[in-house]
Amino acid sequence: xxxxxxxxxxxxxxxxxxxxxxxxxxxxxxxxxxxMSPKGGCHQGSCGACSVIIDGELRxxxxxxxxxxxxxxxxxxxxxxxxxxxxxxxxAILDGFATQCGFxxxxxxxxAKALLDRTPNPSREDVVEAISGNICRCTGYEPIxxxxxxxxxxxxxxxx
Amino acid sequence: MSLAxxxxxxxxxxxxxxxEGGAHYLGGGTLVVRAVNEGDIAITGYVRTTDPxxxxxxxxxxxxxxxxxxxxASIARCLELETIWRAAKAVxxxxxxxxxxxxxxxxxxxxxxxxxxxLLALGATVHCADxxxxxxxxxxxxxxxxxxxxxxxxxFDIPAADSFRFLxxxxxxxxxxxxxxxxxxxxxxxxxxxxxxxxxxxxxxDRPIRARAAEAALKGQPLTKDGIxxxxxxxxxxTDPITDPIASGWYxxxxxxxxxxxxxxx
Numbered sequence: 001x002x003x004x005x006x007x008x009x010x011x012x013x014x015x016x017x018x019x020x021x022x023x024x025x026x027x028x029x030x031x032x033x034x035x036m037s038p039k040g041g042c043h044q045g046s047c048g049a050c051s052v053i054i055d056g057e058l059r060x061x062x063x064x065x066x067x068x069x070x071x072x073x074x075x076x077x078x079x080x081x082x083x084x085x086x087x088x089x090x091x092a093i094l095d096g097f098a099t100q101c102g103f104x105x106x107x108x109x110x111x112a113k114a115l116l117d118r119t120p121n122p123s124r125e126d127v128v129e130a131i132s133g134n135i136c137r138c139t140g141y142e143p144i145x146x147x148x149x150x151x152x153x154x155x156x157x158x159x160x
Numbered sequence: 161m162s163l164a165x166x167x168x169x170x171x172x173x174x175x176x177x178x179x180e181g182g183a184h185y186l187g188g189g190t191l192v193v194r195a196v197n198e199g200d201i202a203i204t205g206y207v208r209t210t211d212p213x214x215x216x217x218x219x220x221x222x223x224x225x226x227x228x229x230x231x232x233a234s235i236a237r238c239l240e241l242e243t244i245w246r247a248a249k250a251v252x253x254x255x256x257x258x259x260x261x262x263x264x265x266x267x268x269x270x271x272x273x274x275x276x277x278x279l280l281a282l283g284a285t286v287h288c289a290d291x292x293x294x295x296x297x298x299x300x301x302x303x304x305x306x307x308x309x310x311x312x313x314x315x316f317d318i319p320a321a322d323s324f325r326f327l328x329x330x331x332x333x334x335x336x337x338x339x340x341x342x343x344x345x346x347x348x349x350x351x352x353x354x355x356x357x358x359x360x361x362x363x364x365x366d367r368p369i370r371a372r373a374a375e376a377a378l379k380g381q382p383l384t385k386d387g388i389x390x391x392x393x394x395x396x397x398x399t400d401p402i403t404d405p406i407a408s409g410w411y412x413x414x415x416x417x418x419x420x421x422x423x424x425x426x
Binding site for chain 2: 021024027043044048058059060065067068114128133
């Protein structure tokens with residue numbers, strides 16, 4: 001199949017790639033662009049492990065075709081840390097022992113970031129709702145919820 | 161191997177391309193890309209349109225027109241549509257709501273399609289590239305696209321806050337697949353007696369259906385325990401609840417009257 005050009009910004013870097021038409025963003029990121037942070041779980045939109053942020057909105061990379069992202073701003077977990085410093089959500093999840101097996105973690109981090117970008121001081125219910133599309137089979141939701149709330153408090157204190 | 165995506169500027173062009181067979185229309189991707197990922201070999205390619213009109217939400221007076229590519233998230237952010245937010249927010253988690261479109265929801269097989277249950281109660285009109293249809297007619301012939309073209313929008317009268325009710329029953333909170341969903345538009349007179357009722361049910365067939373017997377039984381009755389008793393007794397009439405890993409058809413049929421009664425008396 002002929003390859004087509006696609007350009008978008010990935011974690012702040014301009015990227016231009018040739019991909020097969022119909023390739024999912026998930027496969028384009030992992031197989032073509034070497035960003036292994038989105039995890040492949042169900043490929044049905046049920047588990048949230050492949051979550052990324054596209055133009056500020058949480059989306060599922062397994063159900064998004066790469067060529068529909070032409071010109072978009074895409075954020076993945078791999079791009080969150082800056083200069084060796086973890087993003088507050090990553091730091092809080094690490095400090096709060098909220099990783100367990102870790103497979104769901106990149107998707108959880110992106111869901112939490114999308115929430116905090118829009119709602120800097122969320123309630124517990126807001127956090128539960130925000131991660132409701134992300135499945136953790138270690139049943140570790142409580143530490144994750146606590147970590148996201150801790151990250152929000154940390155952001156708030158730093159801003160103050 | 162991936163499937164090729166063909167992009168068109170207008171809904172008309174996309175409709176023509178779809179009629180050539182094999183390819184499926186790509187809205188938000190939550191149905192068709194999922195099906196491809198699951199190995200559905202009936203899908204041989206994707207067709208989409210980038211017409212910006214399909215993502216617009218227009219509210220004029222009490223009439224709303226929602227483009228087929230508008231997402232559940234965009235509906236849940238539209239202040240003029242606050243009375244139906246509950247139905248939009250019932251669809252999936254945040255990521256799904258950022259992707260799932262109104263047009264796609266119309267085609268979602270049970271146990272999905274909760275927003276369409278609301279559209280059915282609202283008596284929406286489904287606008288297609290080549291025809292406009294009542295949602296009842298559209299759903300009855302949903303799988304046959306000949307002569308109508310792709311869905312471009314839905315429109316409906318925005319209900320008064322106290323006349324629209326919506327309930328999604330699921331086992332997992334806050335996001336879970338439906339055991340069933342119910343949407344009602346109930347207009348009452350000054351004495352609190354039901355003048356008109358439209359009731360949509362989800363998971364009670366392979367697609368959203370009307371509960372016509374219950375609608376008729378409600379008419380002329382007050383919304384009291386005794387007044388709704390006959391409607392509750394016949395709410396399951398004409399249904400054929402689905403069986404899936406979430407619930408058996410028997411279970412869905414058993415709990416439908418309970419949830420319907422609670423919704424009416426809430």
